[in-house]
Amino acid sequence: MMGLQKAPAASPGSFGSAPSLADLPTADFFDFESLLSVQEQRKLNELRAFLATEIAPYAGQWWNKAEFPDHILPKLAALRLSAPAQRGYTHLFAGLVIAEMTRVDTSIATFFMVHHDLFVESLYDFGSDAQQDRYLDDASNLRTTGAFALTEPDHGSDVAGGMQTTARRVERAESDGGDYWVLNGAKRWIGNGTFCNYMLVWAKDEADSSIRAFIVDASLPGITRSRIENKIALRTVQNADIVFRDVEVAEADRFAGISSFADTNHLLRGSRIMVAWQAVGQQLAAFDVARRYAVERMQFGKPLAKFQLIQQHLVDMLGNAVASMGMMVRIAQLQEDIYTDAQGTRHGGAAMAQVALAKAYCSARMRETVALGRGVLGGNGIVTDYGIAKIFADAEAIYTYEGSYEINSLIVGRAVTGVSAIV
Numbered sequence: 001m002m003g004l005q006k007a008p009a010a011s012p013g014s015f016g017s018a019p020s021l022a023d024l025p026t027a028d029f030f031d032f033e034s035l036l037s038v039q040e041q042r043k044l045n046e047l048r049a050f051l052a053t054e055i056a057p058y059a060g061q062w063w064n065k066a067e068f069p070d071h072i073l074p075k076l077a078a079l080r081l082s083a084p085a086q087r088g089y090t091h092l093f094a095g096l097v098i099a100e101m102t103r104v105d106t107s108i109a110t111f112f113m114v115h116h117d118l119f120v121e122s123l124y125d126f127g128s129d130a131q132q133d134r135y136l137d138d139a140s141n142l143r144t145t146g147a148f149a150l151t152e153p154d155h156g157s158d159v160a161g162g163m164q165t166t167a168r169r170v171e172r173a174e175s176d177g178g179d180y181w182v183l184n185g186a187k188r189w190i191g192n193g194t195f196c197n198y199m200l201v202w203a204k205d206e207a208d209s210s211i212r213a214f215i216v217d218a219s220l221p222g223i224t225r226s227r228i229e230n231k232i233a234l235r236t237v238q239n240a241d242i243v244f245r246d247v248e249v250a251e252a253d254r255f256a257g258i259s260s261f262a263d264t265n266h267l268l269r270g271s272r273i274m275v276a277w278q279a280v281g282q283q284l285a286a287f288d289v290a291r292r293y294a295v296e297r298m299q300f301g302k303p304l305a306k307f308q309l310i311q312q313h314l315v316d317m318l319g320n321a322v323a324s325m326g327m328m329v330r331i332a333q334l335q336e337d338i339y340t341d342a343q344g345t346r347h348g349g350a351a352m353a354q355v356a357l358a359k360a361y362c363s364a365r366m367r368e369t370v371a372l373g374r375g376v377l378g379g380n381g382i383v384t385d386y387g388i389a390k391i392f393a394d395a396e397a398i399y400t401y402e403g404s405y406e407i408n409s410l411i412v413g414r415a416v417t418g419v420s421a422i423v
């Protein structure tokens, strides 16, 4: 149900019987979804049906127990949402897919993003034909899972300059398997890291300090993975500390096209957009839950929705969500607007500073929105049974990963002043 056509039947000022939620406008108040093609809208509804039956009823239990539901992978793969650009979908569709997943469960959306938007996309963008032949089909169909290992225990925001994980090339005769690399170091926070089959590992070349990236089989000797316990956000996502001790990786598993952090940034720009869409999804979710509660919960003999201050909270939440969504729709348009000139140079797309502003802005609005929503639920807002507590807690991860609020702000600050304040 879209937009304003189906306004509430109840007349203003009366509260009589509670309005049916199905008759109220959706949180997509400006009907951005109508910008999708009919085929894309149909696909999004297919995703919604999957999320409603396979994820929504169980997401709270998985989160409470900090368990990842491996059994959903075949059904998730059957939706065929991997690599939307290669399947002919728009960037707006790809963004709304992540927003809808997040609206139902942020952890599942995060698993999907790490696997598809970082691991699978890296194969498309940087993989050789041989690497794509070897890894893409299984990864796209979730028969194998991937992770993205960049952050380190001592280097998060400053990992570009501070990376300590090293790679040393060793020459070896072709007849003995050819050249290989030896990886040493540690990574932290790696999503899907405890169970993934492969990870994209970033390391500094001991020879010339350039940045290298490797597709690493997670079962190789010398790799130790331990789950990060006691998280208060994204508990269903399995984040790992990973140690590499003299791990031998074949030259054939290096991304030959990657030699600097600019290449890393190329991938991060894409996934940062998706995290900003997550901040949209979080706000839609918070509005859904808070509005339902406000309409159904009675205090002083009336539904909470009858109180002006509660309405103000809902309107502030909706305004934040719609403003964030509008910004992301423009980002999606910019992503479509790429052209190649006669010299073969690509132009257009969403620039990193624009993406950084979107991520910083949407995640700041998200923090306000989920806090207002949590407040609307009163005491029930702090138990996960009512949904909003999980949304509230998960927002903290979104605020921090893919460049924290501060780092993304500084990227924009540098763009608009010409002066870097990051270091």
Ligand SMILES: Cc1cc2nc3c(=O)[nH]c(=O)nc-3n(C[C@H](O)[C@H](O)[C@H](O)COP(=O)(O)OP(=O)(O)OC[C@H]3O[C@@H](n4cnc5c(N)ncnc54)[C@H](O)[C@@H]3O)c2cc1C
Pocket: 114, 148, 149, 150, 151, 155, 156, 157, 158, 188, 189, 190, 191, 192, 233, 234, 239, 397, 400, 401, 402, 403, 404, 405, 406, 407, 410, 421, 422, 423
């Ligand atoms: C749930 C979760 C999942 C993650 N998944 C992955 C993953 O799959 N793969 C991966 O590689 N990484 C992952 N990360 C890591 C994430 O990208 C980092 O947490 C993030 O980059 C911030 O780094 P940090 O945590 O080390 O914080 P720090 O860099 O130590 O920053 C701490 C605080 O200082 C601020 N700060 C730092 N530098 C500056 C500065 N110059 N000016 C102003 N303020 C500054 C930061 O904004 C932050 O508020 C994940 C993190 C989380 C929480």
